Amino acid sequence: xxxxxxARKYRSWTFDQLVGQEAVATTLVNxxxxxxxxxx
Numbered sequence: 535x536x537x538x539x540x541a542r543k544y545r546s547w548t549f550d551q552l553v554g555q556e557a558v559a560t561t562l563v564n565x566x567x568x569x570x571x572x573x574x
Contacts, residue, residue, distance in 0.1 A: 549562060549563050
């Protein structure tokens, strides 16, 4: 059995699964919907 880092094992797969980060999730969803994605 391969070791999986906890951050990767319990990573959210959708923006709806984010807890305590509603403002960030909303901002990202709106940016994706409008097609205005900036480099990171």
